[in-house]
Amino acid sequence: MKSTAPRTKPSDERRTDLLDAAEELVQRQGAERFTVEDVTSGAGVAKGTFYLHFTSKGDLLDALRDRYVRRFADVQLSAAHAEGGVAGVRAWMRAGVTEYLRDVRLHDVLFHPTARGERDSPNTLVDTFAEFLAALESPPPDPETTALILYSAMHGVTDHIVHAPESGDRLLAGLDRLVVSVLG
Structure with a gap:
């Protein structure tokens, strides 16, 4: 039997994941040192997902x-x-x-x-x-x-x-x- 669960999270959950990952990075490295790639890696999403939620x-x-x-x-x-x-x-x-x-x-x-x-x-x-x-x-x-x-x-x-x-x-x-x- 196939699962009917969605393969992706809802948009607001993805945004929260990105914010959570960024918050952790900011506390560890400061606001200037982390990259968008660090955030997307921490959130477990593709880089393009970042730009669906944030412009920069x-x-x-x-x-x-x-x-x-x-x-x-x-x-x-x-x-x-x-x-x-x-x-x-x-x-x-x-x-x-x-x-x-x-x-x-x-x-x-x-x-x-x-x-x-x-x-x-x-x-x-x-x-x-x-x-x-x-x-x-x-x-x-x-x-x-x-x-x-x-x-x-x-x-x-x-x-x-x-x-x-x-x-x-x-x-x-x-x-x-x-x-x-x-x-x-």
Whole structure:
């Protein structure tokens, strides 16, 4: 009896395979050192399959950044929605710090200036955070600016914790105080 299973994976699965292979290579070799051939070999696909999903290595790096940001934003939004209100904003900030520290190598390789792709992209995390702030029962007067300021504080605290882990608890408490002072 012949199998009726398809011989090839659906397009979205192939794209995920390519992204997974590229993510592994980026973490091992950096964004500049791997080739399209390395990605297709790692994904177990022909080189032509790569070009069905991406126009270039830069396009692939943009897609990796987009995927990273979406995962990051999903973790933050989940934490924020679980708490709600100002507590949700504090949860958003803490989840961002935790998520960044969990995968600092991938973040740094993807977002270091030498790893920039071929296009500028909006800051999805700030945009998502601004939408969350705007939906609060008592939103700040300018959710976009507030999101940018709080995001920048979160990012700065996280970078400092990477270099001085012993300061983590103190800096996280400072982030909590900042949120309360900005949002009430």
